[in-house]
Amino acid sequence: MVAAEMGIARCAKIPTWFGVGGGADAFLTLANADELGRLIATHPDLKIVGDGANLLVDDEGVGELVVSLAGDAAWSIDAKHGLVSAAAGSNLPKLINACVREGLAGLEVLAGIPASVGGALVMNAGGGFGQIADVVERVHGFDRTGSPVTLTRDQIDFAYRHSGLEHLLLTRAELRLTPGDQKAIRARQVEIMAYKSQSQPMAANSAGCVWKNPTLAADLRDIGAASTRVSAGMLIDRAGLKGLGVGGASISPRHANFVVTQGNACARHVIDLMRETRARVFDAFGVRLEPEVVIWRRGGVGLDAEPSAGRGA
Ligand SMILES: Cc1cc2nc3c(=O)[nH]c(=O)nc-3n(C[C@H](O)[C@H](O)[C@H](O)COP(=O)(O)OP(=O)(O)OC[C@H]3O[C@@H](n4cnc5c(N)ncnc54)[C@H](O)[C@@H]3O)c2cc1C
Numbered sequence: 001m002v003a004a005e006m007g008i009a010r011c012a013k014i015p016t017w018f019g020v021g022g023g024a025d026a027f028l029t030l031a032n033a034d035e036l037g038r039l040i041a042t043h044p045d046l047k048i049v050g051d052g053a054n055l056l057v058d059d060e061g062v063g064e065l066v067v068s069l070a071g072d073a074a075w076s077i078d079a080k081h082g083l084v085s086a087a088a089g090s091n092l093p094k095l096i097n098a099c100v101r102e103g104l105a106g107l108e109v110l111a112g113i114p115a116s117v118g119g120a121l122v123m124n125a126g127g128g129f130g131q132i133a134d135v136v137e138r139v140h141g142f143d144r145t146g147s148p149v150t151l152t153r154d155q156i157d158f159a160y161r162h163s164g165l166e167h168l169l170l171t172r173a174e175l176r177l178t179p180g181d182q183k184a185i186r187a188r189q190v191e192i193m194a195y196k197s198q199s200q201p202m203a204a205n206s207a208g209c210v211w212k213n214p215t216l217a218a219d220l221r222d223i224g225a226a227s228t229r230v231s232a233g234m235l236i237d238r239a240g241l242k243g244l245g246v247g248g249a250s251i252s253p254r255h256a257n258f259v260v261t262q263g264n265a266c267a268r269h270v271i272d273l274m275r276e277t278r279a280r281v282f283d284a285f286g287v288r289l290e291p292e293v294v295i296w297r298r299g300g301v302g303l304d305a306e307p308s309a310g311r312g313a
Contacts, residue, residue, distance in 0.1 A: 005028075005039070005042065007028055007029070008026050008027070008028045008065065009026070009027060009028075010023065010024070010025060010026065010027065011023045011024045011027030011066070014027070014049055014052065014055075014057045014061070014062075014066060014296075015049070015052050016049075016052035016053075016055045016056065016057060016207070017051070017052055017053045017055075017114060017205060017206060017207055017208075018052075018055070018056055018205055018206065018207055018261050018265075018267075018270065019205040019261060019265075020056075020057075020059075020205075020248075020249075020261050020265050020266050020267045020269075020270065021056060021057030021058060021059060021061070021266075021267040022057055022058060022059050022060050022061025022062070022267070023057075023061040024061055024062050024064070024065070024066035025061070025062070025063050025064075026043075026064070026065040026066070027065070027066050027067075027068070028065065028066075028067050028068070029067075029068045029069075029070060029071045030067055030068070030069055030071055030072060030089075031071040031072055032071075032072055033069045033072045033087060033088060033089060033171035033172070034171060036048075036067065036069075036141075036142050036169045036171060037142045037146045037147075037148065038146065039065070039067065040142060040144060040145070040146035040169070041146055043064070043065040044144060045064045045065075046064055046065040046066070046067055046169075047062065047064050047065070047066050047067070047296065048066075048067050048068075048069065048088075048118065048169060048170075049066055049067070049068050050068075050069070050088075050089075050115060050116030050118050050119025050120075050122075051091065051092075051114050051115050051116045051119055053113075053114040053115055053119065053207060053208065054115075054119065054123055054207050054208060054292070054293055054294055055207065055293070055294050055295075055296065056207060056267055056270055056271070056293050056294070056295045056296070057267060057295075057296045058267050058268075058271070058295070058296065058297040058298065059266050059267045059268055060297070060298045061298065062296050062297070062298055063298055063299070068089070069087065069088050069089030069116065069118060069171070070089050070116070071089065072087050072088075072089045072171075073087055073089040073090045073091060073116075074086075074087050074090070075087060075090050075095055075098070077098060077099065077102050077104070079102040079103065079104060079179065080179070081179075082104055082106075082176055082177040082178055082179050083137075083174065083175070083176060083177075084099060084104070084107075084174070084175040084176075084177060085172065085173075085174050085175075086117045086172065086173055086175065087117065087171065087172055088116060088117050088118030088121070088141070088170040088171050088172060088173065089116055089117070089118065090116065090117045091115075091116060092107075092110065092113065092114070092115040092116060092117055092119075092120050092125075093111075093112075093113075093114065093115075095107065095117065096108060096110060096111060096189070099177055100182070100185050100186050100189050101182070102182075103179060103180060103181065103182035103185060104177035104178065104179060104180070104185070105177060105178045105179075105180040105185045105188075106130075106134065106135040106175070106176075106177035106178055107132075107135060107175070107177060108185050108186075108188050108189035108192065109126070109129035109130030109131075109134075109188075109192065110125060110126060110129075110130070110131075110132060111189045111190075111192040111193045111196070112192060112193045112196035112197070112200075112202065113125050113126075113127075113208075114208075117173055118170040118171075118173075120132045121136065121139060121163060121165055121170055121173055122163055122165050122166050122170065123161060123163070123292075124158050124159070124160070124161055124162055124163045126161075129192055131158075133153075133156070133158035133163070135175045135176055135177055136153050136156065136158070136173060136174075136175060137152070137153055137173075137174040137175060137176045138150060138151065138152050138153070138173070138174040139151050139156065139165065139168075139170055139172070139173045139174075140170070140171050140172040140173070141165075141168045141169050141170040141171045141172075142168065142169045142171070143167070143168055143169075144167065144168075144169075149168055151165075160212070160213070160229065161212055161292055199254070199255060200252075200254065200255045200258060201252045201254045201255060201258055201260055204252065204258070204260040204261075204262075205260060205261045205262065205265075206252070206258045206259060206260045206261070207259070207293045208258065208292075208293075209232065209233070209255075209257040209258065209292050209293075210257060210258070210259050210274060210291060210292060210293045211232035211233075211236075211257055211277075211289040211290065211291060211292055212232065212289070212290045212291070212292045213229050213230060213231055213232050214229070214230060214232060214235075214287050214288070214289060214290065215227060215228065215229045215230075216228055216229075216230060216287065217287075218286075220285060220286075220287070223235070223238075223285065231257070232256075232257050232281075232289055233255055233256040233257035233258075234256070235281050235284075235285055235287060235289070236251065236256035236257060236277060236281060237256040238284070238285075239280050239281050239284040239285070241256065241277055241280060241281075242256050244273065244276070244277070245273070246269045246270075246272045246273040246276065247264060247265060247266065247268070247269035247272075248261055248262050248263045248264045248265025248266070248269050249261050249265050249269035249270045249272075249273045250262075250273070251273070251277065259273060259274065271295070271303065274291065274303055275303065277289070278303070291303050
């Protein structure tokens with residue numbers, strides 16, 4: 001048994017912001033993300049959980065080894081040159097605060113997004129103020145044969161809530177920020193946090209937006225023109241679904257793209273509510289919503305339980 005295998009144990013519930021769902025037959029918190037390379041040999045399908053802020057785990061849990069990198073969460077900041085090197089397990093909000101304190105601009109646009117650095121890279125976390133892709137110089141990790149991989153910004157297929165990095169196991173990222181006026185950067189961070197707090201149910205159990213904003217295939221009257229991206233929340237709202245609930249899961253009255261859970265909620269409630277939402281939005285507008293939230297199920301992934309094809313995603 002390699003050192004990294006020690007400490008693998010069953011976990012009754014994978015920690016996620018939804019607060020629902022099952023566990024992992026095998027779970028490990030690594031103190032050194034470089035050990036991932038060796039773990040791949042014995043666990044080729046291993047999954048990485050970041051902060052669990054964009055993750056729904058089915059009630060039956062998962063059979064693959066689930067690895068948390070929260071034990072390897074260090075970063076270094078070269079404030080003069082705006083260079084940041086952060087472990088994938090680093091907590092993004094804490095990293096943002098550290099960079100703002102150093103007077104570095106670029107990450108404050110992600111204020112209010114709960115994430116690990118690895119999860120933020122894979123999801124290309126962001127919104128109306130910017131996205132993490134804007135500051136990425138290089139990422140490091142392993143491929144699924146256990147070989148080390150380094151990709152520069154231009155080798156990464158960043159797009160709206162997409163990176164193409166989900167097949168890799170990320171261990172570290174180098175970011176380039178811009179030295180600037182510390183007070184102004186802090187003010188911008190506060191402003192963005194205030195905007196998010198008033199428009200989103202930040203304190204509720206959720207995974208943020210559960211749907212990607214769709215691109216319209218054809219003109220849609222009073223909604224948008226063909227080839228434009230429109231707000232999934234707006235479509236859900238216009239379909240009259242705010243407040244719709246299944247068991248302990250419901251569509252937030254504050255932001256229609258947020259599913260919030262409470263009390264007796266289980267993952268099945270969230271999945272059934274998402275399927276109902278997708279069907280009703282399709283009936284109303286002919287637009288098929290695609291999940292933004294990552295869904296892990298025993299033997300599959302996604303809302304329709306597609307086979308995971310050994311990719312760990
Ligand atoms: C209140 C709230 C507000 C939110 N607001 C926003 C927002 O404004 N914009 C936005 O984009 N998102 C938002 N989100 C969603 C979430 O914060 C982001 O998607 C975030 O990037 C998820 O990161 P994570 O570390 O929690 O990833 P997880 O949810 O743990 O995992 C997501 C995916 O990333 C993979 N992954 C994680 N780490 C690694 C790694 N090191 N290597 C390879 N794969 C990895 C996982 O396997 C999984 O497939 C919000 C969520 C909440 C709860």
